[in-house]
Amino acid sequence: MKPELIKREGNSVTFEIIVDAAEFEKAIDKAYNKTKSKYNIPGFRKGKAPKKIIELNYGKGIFFNDALDIVLPEVYPAAVEELSIDVVSQPSLDIKDIKEDGSIVLIAEVDVKPEFTVENYNGVEIEKIEKEISDEEVENELKALVEKQSRMVTVDTPVESGNIAVIDFEGLLDGVAFDGGTSEGYSLEVGSGTFIPGFEEQVIGKTAGEEFDVNVTFPEDYPTEELAGKPVVFKVKLNEVKVKELPELNDDFAKDTTEFDSLEELKNDIKTNLVNRAEEEAKNEMKNSVIEKIAESVEIDIPESMIEAQLDRQIQEIEMQLSYQGWNLEKFAELSGQSIEEIRNSRKEEAEKLVKNTLIVEKIAELENVEVSEAELEADLENFAKMYNMEVEKIKASIGEAELEGMSSRIKADKTVDLLLEKAVLK
Numbered sequence: 001m002k003p004e005l006i007k008r009e010g011n012s013v014t015f016e017i018i019v020d021a022a023e024f025e026k027a028i029d030k031a032y033n034k035t036k037s038k039y040n041i042p043g044f045r046k047g048k049a050p051k052k053i054i055e056l057n058y059g060k061g062i063f064f065n066d067a068l069d070i071v072l073p074e075v076y077p078a079a080v081e082e083l084s085i086d087v088v089s090q091p092s093l094d095i096k097d098i099k100e101d102g103s104i105v106l107i108a109e110v111d112v113k114p115e116f117t118v119e120n121y122n123g124v125e126i127e128k129i130e131k132e133i134s135d136e137e138v139e140n141e142l143k144a145l146v147e148k149q150s151r152m153v154t155v156d157t158p159v160e161s162g163n164i165a166v167i168d169f170e171g172l173l174d175g176v177a178f179d180g181g182t183s184e185g186y187s188l189e190v191g192s193g194t195f196i197p198g199f200e201e202q203v204i205g206k207t208a209g210e211e212f213d214v215n216v217t218f219p220e221d222y223p224t225e226e227l228a229g230k231p232v233v234f235k236v237k238l239n240e241v242k243v244k245e246l247p248e249l250n251d252d253f254a255k256d257t258t259e260f261d262s263l264e265e266l267k268n269d270i271k272t273n274l275v276n277r278a279e280e281e282a283k284n285e286m287k288n289s290v291i292e293k294i295a296e297s298v299e300i301d302i303p304e305s306m307i308e309a310q311l312d313r314q315i316q317e318i319e320m321q322l323s324y325q326g327w328n329l330e331k332f333a334e335l336s337g338q339s340i341e342e343i344r345n346s347r348k349e350e351a352e353k354l355v356k357n358t359l360i361v362e363k364i365a366e367l368e369n370v371e372v373s374e375a376e377l378e379a380d381l382e383n384f385a386k387m388y389n390m391e392v393e394k395i396k397a398s399i400g401e402a403e404l405e406g407m408s409s410r411i412k413a414d415k416t417v418d419l420l421l422e423k424a425v426l427k
Contacts, residue, residue, distance in 0.1 A: 003079035006107070011303040013087075014109045017079045019071055021102030031066035068093075068104075076108065086113040089305035111303040118298055118363050121420060126289040128426035131278035133271060141270045146249055149257055152242040158205050159241050161191035165203050166240040169214075172233045173226075180224075181232070185239065199234065211237045223335040287417045290424050291357045294364075300356055310351040311344055318343075358413070365416040372408045372415070380407055 006014045019027075032054070037047035039054050055062055072093070080087055089111035097105040152164060159165050165188045171181025190200045198216040206212060214234040222228040247253055254266040319329050333340050364370075378392075385392045 003082050005083055005085075008112075011111050011114050011301060012109060013083075013085055013112050014107065015079065015083055015085075016096070017075055017106040017108060019075055019104040019106065021099075023075075024067060024071060024104050025102060027067035027071040028063050030070050031063040035063070035066055064095075068095075079108070080110075085110070087111070088113055088303060088309070111305045113306075113359070114301050114303065116298060116300045116359070116363070118294065118360055118367070120297065121294050121364055122423045123425055124290055124293045124420070124423075125425045125427055126286060126293055129282040129285050129289075131282050133274045133278055137274055138267055138271050141274065142249060142267065145257065146246050146253070149253075150244045150246045153245045155241050155243050156208065157241065158207050159190055159203050159238070161200075161204060162244070163190050164188065164242040164244070165190050165206075165238055166242065167203070168237045168239065170235045172235065173230055178227065178232070181234070187242075203236070203238070206238050208238055208241050211235070223337065283421070286424070286426070287421050290420045291360065291417065294420070295353075295357055295360055298356075298360055300359060302352060302355055302359070306355050307348065307352050310355050311347060314347050314351060315344060361413050361416050364420065365412050368416065368419060370412050370416050370419070372411045376411055377404070377408060380411055 003018075004016045006016055008014075029051070032051040036049065036051075036054065039049055039058070040046055041049035041053055041057055044050075044053065051063075076091065087110045092109040094107045095104060096107045099105065155163075167186050167188055168184045169182065169186065171178055173181075188194060188200065188203070190203055192200070194200070196216045196218060199214050202212075202214045202216075214236050215231065216234070217231045218224075218227045218229060220229040247257075249263065251262045254260045254263045258266055258269075260266045260269060315329070318332075322328060322332055329340055329343070333343055336343070338346075381392055381395055385395045388395075
């Protein structure tokens with residue numbers, strides 16, 4: 001039976017879905033077969049009681065919830081498609097009626113994409129961004145390459161700033177070791193500011209084999225409350241002193257470590273890459289400026305569910321980044337002196353802005369009839385495969401329809417913003 005739109009108030013839509021009696025009975029049977037093993041009925045072995053007997057003992061509606069879970073993935077998407085509504089939230093569902101013929105009447109309430117207009121989006125005036133690459137930036141890239149080829153050499157000289165001191169240490173507060181204050185074989189770059197202020201300075205001048213005390217006071221704003229502002233003593237043993245040995249930067253270095261035959265060729269390649277990167281950054285900044293400029297004149301009543309969904313994605317990204325460093329969100333929140341809810345709320349304005357900009361780009365793509373060709377999608381898949389050193393066919397086999405749709409949406413958005421930048425007036 002066809003769904004029926006009941007009302008639309010702002011971004012909220014309420015509609016009715018009728019689940020056919022025969023269809024629901026099939027779902028009841030599936031629910032029974034799925035859950036019958038958990039019912040104990042006297043006179044029957046566990047899992048062997050007939051459906052009617054279980055219903056007599058537990059009530060006619062015992063399988064309703066499970067049956068709804070089975071039938072909804074079929075009837076709900078079909079209803080949404082039939083009504084042509086662009087849903088952006090999980091549905092709130094209620095059973096309105098169970099008819100005499102056994103059919104089920106459901107009421108669904110959802111948020112949908114907001115309706116709005118975008119005008120005067122072509123020829124937007126923005127500031128032209130140009131970035132120049134200095135000789136210093138090229139030299140810094142060369143220094144980084146040299147650093148990668150450096151090696152650590154053990155020396156018998158006293159510790160100097162810039163040396164690596166391999167130490168064992170134990171931190172004592174009022175003579176008692178505290179959590180996180182003990183380590184063995186720790187490589188400390190002296191002068192890096194890694195440790196508590198005053199610690200590294202007291203290592204300078206010491207030689208391998210020495211054992212000594214380091215007296216420091218934790219900062220008043222130190223995240224661990226029991227240590228904040230407290231004087232402590234570290235019992236330290238210096239095991240080894242290492243210095244960084246850097247290769248000489250010349251033609252031989254270029255030949256030995258890169259595909260170039262001279263230092264000049266290497267420098268030119270570095271500058272070319274830096275210029276390309278700077279141009280791409282400038283282009284991206286101007287793209288953002290175009291969207292921001294258009295967004296200034298567009299009013300959108302954004303459903304809260306869309307903002308919350310965007311916040312969920314942002315928090316997931318933070319959690320993923322933290323996991324790479326062996327952290328979790330709870331620990332990060334504790335050390336930053338915030339609750340997880342405060343971290344979330346601090347990003348709400350940014351989330352709302354991202355949702356608004358995405359909606360605007362989607363609307364303009366629709367107005368400009370921007371489409372994604374099979375060739376463009378194929379090229380994107382090939383780039384993805386190269387990035388992860390995989391075969392394109394394996395990539396295709398591993399991603400589903402939703403992922404492909406997401407890739408297509410991203411390409412469409414990129415094409416739309418490129419179009420807007422092409423038509424923008426650069427001041």
